[in-house]
Amino acid sequence: MSANLKFDATTRQLIVPDQPEIPFIQGDGIGPEIWQAAQPVFDAAVAKTYGTQRQVKWVEVLAGQKGFEATGEYLPKATLDSLKDHLVSIKGPLTTPIGKGFRSLNVTIRHTLDLFACVRPVRYFDGTPAPVVAPEKVDMTVFRENTEDIYAGIEFKADSPEATELKNFLTQTQQISKVRFPETSAFGIKPVSDEGTARLVIAAVDYALAQGLHKVTLVHKGNIMKFTEGGFKNWGYAAIEKHFSQPDVLTQLQYDQIAQEQGAAAADQAQAAAKVFVNDRLPDNFLQQILLHPEDYQVIATLNLNGDYISDALAAQVGGIGIAPGANINYDTGHAVFEATHGSAPDFAGQNKLNPSSLLLSGAMLFDYLGWQPVAQRIRAAIATAVAAKHVTWDFAQQLSDATELGTKEFGAYLCDCIAKQD
Numbered sequence: 001m002s003a004n005l006k007f008d009a010t011t012r013q014l015i016v017p018d019q020p021e022i023p024f025i026q027g028d029g030i031g032p033e034i035w036q037a038a039q040p041v042f043d044a045a046v047a048k049t050y051g052t053q054r055q056v057k058w059v060e061v062l063a064g065q066k067g068f069e070a071t072g073e074y075l076p077k078a079t080l081d082s083l084k085d086h087l088v089s090i091k092g093p094l095t096t097p098i099g100k101g102f103r104s105l106n107v108t109i110r111h112t113l114d115l116f117a118c119v120r121p122v123r124y125f126d127g128t129p130a131p132v133v134a135p136e137k138v139d140m141t142v143f144r145e146n147t148e149d150i151y152a153g154i155e156f157k158a159d160s161p162e163a164t165e166l167k168n169f170l171t172q173t174q175q176i177s178k179v180r181f182p183e184t185s186a187f188g189i190k191p192v193s194d195e196g197t198a199r200l201v202i203a204a205v206d207y208a209l210a211q212g213l214h215k216v217t218l219v220h221k222g223n224i225m226k227f228t229e230g231g232f233k234n235w236g237y238a239a240i241e242k243h244f245s246q247p248d249v250l251t252q253l254q255y256d257q258i259a260q261e262q263g264a265a266a267a268d269q270a271q272a273a274a275k276v277f278v279n280d281r282l283p284d285n286f287l288q289q290i291l292l293h294p295e296d297y298q299v300i301a302t303l304n305l306n307g308d309y310i311s312d313a314l315a316a317q318v319g320g321i322g323i324a325p326g327a328n329i330n331y332d333t334g335h336a337v338f339e340a341t342h343g344s345a346p347d348f349a350g351q352n353k354l355n356p357s358s359l360l361l362s363g364a365m366l367f368d369y370l371g372w373q374p375v376a377q378r379i380r381a382a383i384a385t386a387v388a389a390k391h392v393t394w395d396f397a398q399q400l401s402d403a404t405e406l407g408t409k410e411f412g413a414y415l416c417d418c419i420a421k422q423d
Contacts, residue, residue, distance in 0.1 A: 022056050037413075039058060122138055217278070
């Protein structure tokens, strides 16, 4: 059997050999250190679960500084081809300059492979230092639309010919008065589509149904941006009502209609019968609610920029992005890139100091995606054991009393020992 994964478009299922080849990108900054700590943990969890029956064949592909040094390109075509051909891959953090230089390599990978869903589960590990009173109430998965919104990268520099042309168009359509300082303004365009919304929202509801979760919340700023973010809300509800049927899935709009036609008791009965109830919130209110009542939310579907803020805010509540995993997935083609969600932290590179848990937990998501759930469970259990025992890296050790501080490599070795002791 081929070592490459296959995807059955009819069943929308991966076909996984016993020894799949999976590309990895070490990443920039601390990337090589966290990968070198994480890979032995992945291999230990697979071996503990399956013995010699199954094994991952890790295949390095180049990107970032390492790619540039080897090929003269930060994201070589051979790397993109490998990610596409192998379907599933994993990567460390890649550096993106702020305000200059090349476009984000992460965004380029997502757009090239059309990885429309950025999936970020956020949960608390007991004992993790956290800034809120009850971090254990946070247990959410964010589905962030990955290909549209302002991250589409449509921008025009101030004083450029394109900005001038856009200003002329706004003048002709009597919109230029909405630009406070038109002569010195740069412009960005925010595309949001029916199709892009529908596939993201359907994926979020499918996830909720598969995981036995009951609440999906669409987060949008539709009260201000009525045709883009408001479109996300309207198209999202419409896609759900077209794709799913009652009583399995009930939307807030359907609830309101039943209440109006049959009374509140009938609407409440329909909601109680539904496997998933879908409502919506404005992002400013939502960011307040996740602090006050995080237990009220389970699966979040939102646009790109909102999702960026929300996922990092939630990660902070449970201990920071150093322990927050992420995946970029196209559920229609099977392509998925799992990644550390934090930056490359170049100031800490080579110090064997920082936490590899984001990459480790992203690897756990990868094994879930392969259908190797017992492997994922072992990785998460080992991290939970280490945190509870206060055997942690510098970022946590400085916040915990009586902690045993471990280097990045030593933390990975400790997790391997934990896995070896598991039943």
